Amino acid sequence: MKTLRAAVPLMLFWLVLTASVRIADVVMGAILSLLLGWWAANTLWRDTETPTLSVRQTWRFCLYIPWLIKEIVVAAVGVAEKVLDPAMPVDPCVIVHRSPLTRSVSRVAFANSITLTPGTLTVDLEDGTFTVHCLAPDFAAGIENGDMERRIHRVFEE
Amino acid sequence: MSTLDAILNTVAALLCIVGAFFFFVGTVGVLRLPDFYSRTHAATKCDTVGAGSVLLGLALLQGFDPATLKLLLLAVLVLISSPTAGHALARAVFRGGLEPWTRPGHRTGGGVS
């Protein structure tokens, strides 16, 4: 089962790379991805369980992406303003944020989202405690108000 | 048909210019900001947006083609890998004990716990 779950994305990746549907290519890809998937399942992820997403969660994740991209663009503009300003009004600070998220998938998603949004960078992550470096104190408000956290919660933990 | 092409070309060129602008901001940020953590901010965010924007522009230009899929795959790769790499580096440095730079005189926000 694990082998298959690793092999299917590998096969898709192979199809994108070769961009051909000739029998020989597809058979070669299938053999290679099964071998690699078997190796990954038995060597890399032997003791770890792979995260599972239900269909609904996957759908919600797809809805979450556009929102995240919008946030990222806003973030980049914010950072650009600060950097290009001759006076460079940065005032870095470190905040510690405790999060109720329990699954590791959602924690990873939250940490990555923090890093990608306005002037905030996840520095350390341990058991739901996020250490976040902020470029300016007003950026910290975006995390403390918990909007993103609620969205992540809705995507992965409902 | 040609007007559609013209619009497509213009949009793609605009996306590329926006991407170049963000790359430039990233470079300036990396050179100007005072410490490692702030430089990581500039590096991860601006490079992600810059690369994503340029790749999207080129994907628009390519039209429907296997190459477009590869371009989108590259965009997703940058989108996932850039913040992860930044976070890994920042964590290594943080656990190594590098204190973040703060504006001299006043310390805002909570300290390191």
Place this chain on the structure above:
Amino acid sequence: MRAFFWGLGIFMLANAFLCLLRAYLGPTVADRILAVNIVGTKTLVVLVLLSYIFGRSLYLDVALVYGLLNFLVTIVAARFMETGRLRGELT
């Protein structure tokens, strides 16, 4: 359109060289690794631009592998900085 992309590529390379300046100056090792990572991302974009200019999708595969290796190098370097070794459990 081609001239535009040549210009864009050259601009990107100029940016990459400026980032190398940070790799040269960088007070800490992490600064240097970060700078190399950024140069890698810029190189990836330049490779994609070249693939469009020359009309050969082979460069896209090169760019893909370059991006993956770039990510891997940064992660491995960060891990080595954190633990001082490459094998065995993290923490």
